[in-house]
Amino acid sequence: xxxxxxxxxxxxxxxxxxxxxxxxxxxxxxxxxxxxxxxxxxxxxxxxxxxxxxxxxxxxxxxxxxxxxxxxxxxxxxxxxxxxxxxxxxxxxxxxxxxxxxxxxxxxxxxxxxxxxxxxxxxxxxxxxxxxxxxxxxxxxxxxxxxxxxxxxxxxxxxxxxxxxxxxxxxxxxxxxxxxxxxxxxxxxxxxxxxxxxxxxxxxxxxxxxxxxxxxxxxxxxxxxxxx
Amino acid sequence: xxxxxxxxxxxxxxxxxxxxxxxxxxxxxxxxxxxxxxxxxxxxxxxxxxxxxxxxxxxxxxxxxxxxxxxxxxxxxxxxxxxxxxxxxxxxxxxxxxxxxxxxxxxxxxxxxxxxxxxxxxxxxxxxxxxxxxxxxxxxxxxxxxxxxxxxxxxxxxxxxxxxxxxxxxxxxxxxxxxxxxxxxxxxxxxxxxxxxxxxxxxxxxxxxxxxxxxxxxxxxxxxxxxx
Numbered sequence: 001x002x003x004x005x006x007x008x009x010x011x012x013x014x015x016x017x018x019x020x021x022x023x024x025x026x027x028x029x030x031x032x033x034x035x036x037x038x039x040x041x042x043x044x045x046x047x048x049x050x051x052x053x054x055x056x057x058x059x060x061x062x063x064x065x066x067x068x069x070x071x072x073x074x075x076x077x078x079x080x081x082x083x084x085x086x087x088x089x090x091x092x093x094x095x096x097x098x099x100x101x102x103x104x105x106x107x108x109x110x111x112x113x114x115x116x117x118x119x120x121x122x123x124x125x126x127x128x129x130x131x132x133x134x135x136x137x138x139x140x141x142x143x144x145x146x147x148x149x150x151x152x153x154x155x156x157x158x159x160x161x162x163x164x165x166x167x168x169x170x171x172x173x174x175x176x177x178x179x180x181x182x183x184x185x186x187x188x189x190x191x192x193x194x195x196x197x198x199x200x201x202x203x204x205x206x207x208x209x210x211x212x213x214x215x216x217x218x219x220x221x222x223x224x225x226x227x228x
Numbered sequence: 229x230x231x232x233x234x235x236x237x238x239x240x241x242x243x244x245x246x247x248x249x250x251x252x253x254x255x256x257x258x259x260x261x262x263x264x265x266x267x268x269x270x271x272x273x274x275x276x277x278x279x280x281x282x283x284x285x286x287x288x289x290x291x292x293x294x295x296x297x298x299x300x301x302x303x304x305x306x307x308x309x310x311x312x313x314x315x316x317x318x319x320x321x322x323x324x325x326x327x328x329x330x331x332x333x334x335x336x337x338x339x340x341x342x343x344x345x346x347x348x349x350x351x352x353x354x355x356x357x358x359x360x361x362x363x364x365x366x367x368x369x370x371x372x373x374x375x376x377x378x379x380x381x382x383x384x385x386x387x388x389x390x391x392x393x394x395x396x397x398x399x400x401x402x403x404x405x406x407x408x409x410x411x412x413x414x415x416x417x418x419x420x421x422x423x424x425x426x427x428x429x430x431x432x433x434x435x436x437x438x439x440x441x442x443x444x445x446x447x448x449x450x451x452x453x454x455x456x
Binding site: 011014018022025054055058059061075076079082083084085086087088089090093094097098100101103104109159160161163164165167168170 | 283286332358388
């Protein structure tokens with residue numbers, strides 16, 4: 001009998017491989033040594049390495065390309081739903097609670113983006129804003145573009161932790177669009193546009209307030225929807 | 229050749245098992261059907277189920293107890309470092325950036341905790357505050373207790389997303405203690421105490437401000453340390 005806390009061999013070897021990646025300062029896209037070299041370095045068998053690599057791949061720390069090798073993933077350690085929001089049953093409360101977190105984070109992030117975005121990033125934010133608007137006007141699903149828009153703003157903030165927190169937004173957006181039935185609202189278009197313009201103008205206060213307005217608009221929609 | 233995005237059979241079956249858990253509304257601690265029943269329900273072989281369960285276990289969605297069965301994990305989907313902070317090389321900038329995020333989140337969370345904490349939760353927060361203080365006074369490692377203290381406050385806020393965001397704090401605290409060399413500071417004790425008292429008094433504004441003071445104290449320590 002093993003207890004839930006008892007860690008098995010594959011997990012210990014995965015940790016050794018993680019430490020190897022850190023110690024050798026391997027970056028995303030870098031190739032790991034092949035199975036037999038790794039087995040020798042860590043003093044374990046090749047089949048143990050193979051099992052450990054499978055675990056690391058399932059946690060998106062490494063990516064195995066058949067016939068080519070094992071590489072450090074592009075966002076190592078981040079899986080689709082890293083914070084386990086999928087397993088929270090009450091989706092109405094979750095949507096409201098995630099929105100509350102967005103109120104705390106996103107206006108400040110937008111302000112930082114206005115201060116720190118490069119010209120290249122500003123062009124990208126504007127492009128994503130236009131593409132989201134286009135999909136909204138055509139009544140098409142704008143979920144993915146909307147997430148990309150908010151993610152680009154997060155990255156432009158230059159805070160290293162922010163891109164890692166994006167699951168809060170990437171999980172909240174489709175939940176929200178689903179609850180509000182993807183109906184076109186002029187305010188969504190207008191507030192998105194104002195955020196993009198404020199960042200392009202490098203105006204942190206205006207970016208902060210525009211993001212706040214956007215979130216207030218979202219909260220009113222969600223409240224109207226869940227009270228019906 | 230498979231591309232990084234191509235998902236293999238085990239991953240597809242893992243997703244099927246996740247959907248099964250959600251559809252059947254299994255809760256943390258609930259047991260999954262055994263391998264052969266699951267294989268029949270999902271129309272795949274037993275060895276495929278076994279592989280998929282290994283992947284789910286590595287993502288902490290299920291816990292396998294040898295000789296007993298497979299259970300839904302207590303915090304399904306949350307691994308040790310779900311946001312991949314381990315893989316960010318510049319630990320000084322990461323510590324500063326995580327602290328910036330804590331400034332955005334924790335004062336508001338403390339205010340919610342003051343509004344929503346039960347008497348039982350208040351007793352626990354007070355106990356953890358005293359235990360952390362004791363360790364600080366004895367010059368012992370207070371990392372784990374400090375994390376428990378902040379986590380208890382997060383849970384008391386009753387925002388469903390907050391316990392899931394705790395990795396921001398659980399990763400930031402040891403990083404911070406390490407950078408500041410675990411030296412006793414009276415302000416750490418005093419500000420912790422004030423946060424606990426404000427929550428016990430159900431005073432959201434005072435809890436908000438006490439947490440702000442605590443974080444300012446942390447930021448000053450970290451700035452002094454990294455400028456040396």
